[in-house]
Amino acid sequence: MSNDDDRYYVPHGSHWPIVGSAGLFFLMIGVSVWLNGGDTGFWVMLSGAAIIIFMLIGWFGEVIAESEGGRYNNQVDMSFRMGMFWFIFSEVMFFCAFFGALFYARNMSVPWLGGDSNNFFTNFIVWDGFESTWPTNGPGNIGGDFEAMGPFGLPLINTAILLTSSATVSVAHHALLHGQRALLKVSLAATFILGFIFVILQAEEYIEAYQHMNLTMSSGIYGSTFYMLTGFHGMHVTIGAIMLTVMWLRVMKGHFTPTKHFAFEATAWYWHFVDVVWVGLYVFVYWM
Amino acid sequence: MIRKIYMGVFALLGAANANADWTLNMPKGVTELSAETYEIHMVVFWWCVGIAVVVFGAMIYSIFAHRKSKGAVASNFSHSITAEIIWTVIPVVILLIMAVPSAELLIKLEDTRDPDLTVVVTGYQWKWHYRYQGEDVAFYSSLARASVAARRRGSGIDPETVENYLLEVDKPLVVPKGAKVRILLTSNDVVHSWWVPELAIKKDAVPGFINETWFSADVVGVYRGQCAELSGMDHGYMPIVVEVLEEDVYNEWLDRQKGSPNVAADGDVR
Amino acid sequence: MSTIVADDHDLHVDHSHDGPVKGWRRWVYATNHKDIGTMYLIFSLAMFFSGGLMALIIRTELFTPGLQFIDPAFFNQMTTMHALIMVFGAVMPAFVGLANWMIPLMIGAPDMALPRMNNWSFWILPVAFSILGSTLLMPGGAPASGWTMYPPLVLQTGDAFPFLIFSIHLMGLSSIMGAINVIVTIINMRAPDMTLLKMPMFVWTWLITAYLLLAVMPVLAGAVTMLLTDQFFGTSFFLAAGGGDPVMFQHIFWFFGHPEVYIMILPAFGVVSEIIPTFARKPLFGHDSMVYAASSIAFLSFIVWAHHMFTVGMPLTGQMFFMFATMLIAVPTGVKVFNWTATMWKGSMTFETPMLFSLGFLFLFTIGGFSGLMLAIVPADIQYHDSYFVVAHFHYVLVPGSIFGLMAAVYYWLPKWTGHYYNERQGQIHFWLSTIFVNMTFFPMHFLGLAGMPRRIPDYSTQFSDFNSVASIGAIGFGLSQLLFVYIVYQCAQKKGPKATTAVWDNPQGLEWTVPSPAPYHTFDTPPRITSSTAFS
């Protein structure tokens, strides 16, 4: 009574998840041992990472094959979309923890150390003479004097780069919807290239900070929040750029149609998310 | 051991007053605010009991009256806006009644201005340090010897034979009766918490910050408490003892201290 | 009220799908929601026993004053591991297991929306808990800073430290994927006529729970990541000298931690909302207001976190705000309690085991709620905080709350899962033993706390000894009673009981009661048609 079109595709057993779990096991054990000073940990970590990469390629490969094989109806497509959307939401919440730490430090703990609110004695007895300012590495001058990262120069260029890439990925989407494959290829390529340029410039900025500004992860709370936020953001840009590259390769192989291109759209969403986080970063970390 | 099991079963049977040691409720304490805290505690408790009587009463009634074995036939109602409004509004009102005195008391508890005496209390793993501000008096306060000997596994000493087991220190904090004592709390290592139930004080000692609290004890005596924030292995072994003396006795005590060697804690609180 | 009934002739089991594959592959490669649900439930039972064993070690040491069996350092490890295992290993996965089994059946879906990810959500858990468990054998022992992991204490953890952090990351990953799956399944896979407000209460509470999970698990991941960098990479998030603050961790942790406790109770609310109507033979009172109440609880749970921190030295306004917000939660929770009472009112009640556990839940959770309300009152909480009064509070909401909810759910749906009834008599004995012992364990803790016994101590002053002995005896009794539970479930799974009918109970409402017992391996390959009818007519 039903044709395959309106039947939900329920995959049969899959071995990829358990491979992924094994990869996570070795990765986490490896990192932990390594952090504890055990050198073998490094190799265990690498093998775990390798297993995870293997799993990702295999798993996504299978899904792509199924998708291209026409096994997914609209409902499956919708499940994927919702899944991606809520995944991005969880990522937003992850960044919220670090933004929360930044706001807390700037508006609470640093002023408190300077004697604000009910902390007159904190300043008087423990940190006599500390004046609350931002940026700061705290009353203990942890990590030594440093120079804060200003909003101009590399960060500004990086902002321009990311905003442009956000535009190009929208152009690419538009082109895909209207069947303009050539434009799609060019603008998608532009997007991931801009993404990688961003990552390179960010690395440049870190080198500058470490070598010339004495701005390190241990530059007190400023250094902590700076590197935590920009670092996790940079990691997400890297992942996003890799995803875009994969999408580009798929486009080159002729995947995606104007009506069916979930993976492309998901990547675009992810890219916009990375972009929005950057704007928040630029405003609160570099600028204000 | 056997005695314990016996006692346990005994307690189960509800022979609650068989042992004079048992306390069931929060102590009323010896400060004005501890008495007020006790009041609030009881007020909220009795409100809860009252609500429980009504709610549980209704449940129990229907469990007995509306059971199938008694031939109850199910009716079919499933909503009533009136009922929903009633049981939203009444709790709100009850909560307001509880909230007002709580807020008032809270404001008093936080008012550390104009003390007669200020003591800087620093938490250490696992002892306390007291420094009398403006006086040349400072000392550590650690678990008393008798308890230290008895607490070890396989010590062979029955804790029941140690007076104030785990609640005695070598050198208590001494304060005058009736004085407003401001406590400034900080820590040298991890977070600790300074708790004396009968003074109705509990405040965390956070490394790098100073927290304030205060009390004013009206009754001469010895008041005991314990560290109340998990602070590592011996968190259970850093009791607090506060001795409240008549003012002249206190002054004598203070004079005697000034001769003894001081241990400054300021340098290492960071 | 309209409820959902499926037309029988539309229910058709598609035989083109295979049954389960044979051997270990069925479980390791599983994509079937029922298989994965079963694995979750078994895993969580194993974790419940491990965490319970640790609780028994704690209780044995606390039986009398003086140290008899273990050292203080190990005691703290037990407290920490007990809580982490119970919270992340027992209660949360058990509810995910129920969600896996029941949500597709209750909304007429063929499976969970993302079956392969479903498998991964589960198979991350054994990895996470073997990493966490392995820390018991490491130099310096397992983490011992309490499940709250406050710095700077947690930074004194030995080799176990990074393992602790990463195992929590993995648990978070698993929960996030599980939550995404639940949300997508509920939003996208409902049978055509299953409108949102027709959804069964269990599905509703799980939807809300899933949103809570998505919002707070990443925050926990962020918090422990900052611990990791403070320890190994020189950051100073929680170091005052660098401009940070140890209390900052507490804020971030409890921003996760408070919603977390509702994550552990909302699905239980859903379970009893299914069970009470069935055994009162009367529709759930105020279905829609139950939905609104659960949503309000979820919303409020985000703005009350600092009630765990009334002694850390917050500014006065902060304390006031968090006190009032916390007190407000009593209102929607009250609505739920009253609605359940109204559901029973003028019903025609019978008292099979699931109903007994639901009633136990109703009474004892409410007691735990009352002590929660007392804790919300700041001046009083200053006395209660970090004492056994708090331990009493949260065990009342967690053990006869969440765990009783789970027990009720298992008894209620077991016949649907296995196709056989459990032994009713034994079930009732299990209920009464559990109820007596759970009160014997946790009720005296109220007195201990009020009398001044701090939590997380391996040894105590002699005036606390009598109530502690009572609690310890109760705990052992409660633990032994759970062996009966395992026996009953095992017998039922071995198909020892009488065969269950399709409806199992006396005219229960909901789609899950329209499929045969045991539920076939694949259900609802084509969506069931849902007709509106008046319930219980």
Ligand code: HEA
């Ligand atoms: C399932 C888990 C669960 C649940 C549901 C709750 C529910 C509540 N909890 Fe609890 N809580 C915990 C788990 C839970 N808690 C845990 C694990 C801790 C300790 C963590 C740690 O430190 O390790 C804790 C600690 C804790 C504290 C901190 C104590 C301290 O450390 O000092 C506080 C303080 O406000 C609190 C309050 C509340 C309140 C107000 C509720 C409310 O939701 C309760 C609402 C319910 C009712 C009130 C009963 C029914 C209502 C009526 C019948 C209506 C009429 C009633 C009135 C008007 C009063 N809880």
Ligand code: HEA
């Ligand atoms: C869902 C969560 C959950 C659950 C179900 C439980 C269940 C139990 N808990 Fe726990 N508990 C917590 C969450 C939970 N707890 C948390 C969050 C803390 C705070 C930790 C912290 O401070 O950081 C805590 C802390 C805590 C303490 C305080 C420790 C301290 O402060 O030092 C105690 C003390 O009695 C305790 C006891 C118990 C007992 C007796 C049970 C019982 O209900 C357990 C019953 C189960 C069993 C006993 C297992 C089943 C049976 C067997 C193993 C068979 C073998 C048995 C025999 C042969 C007898 N718990």
Ligand code: CUA
């Ligand atoms: Cu110091 Cu606990």
Ligand SMILES: [Cu+2]
């Ligand atoms: Cu809470």
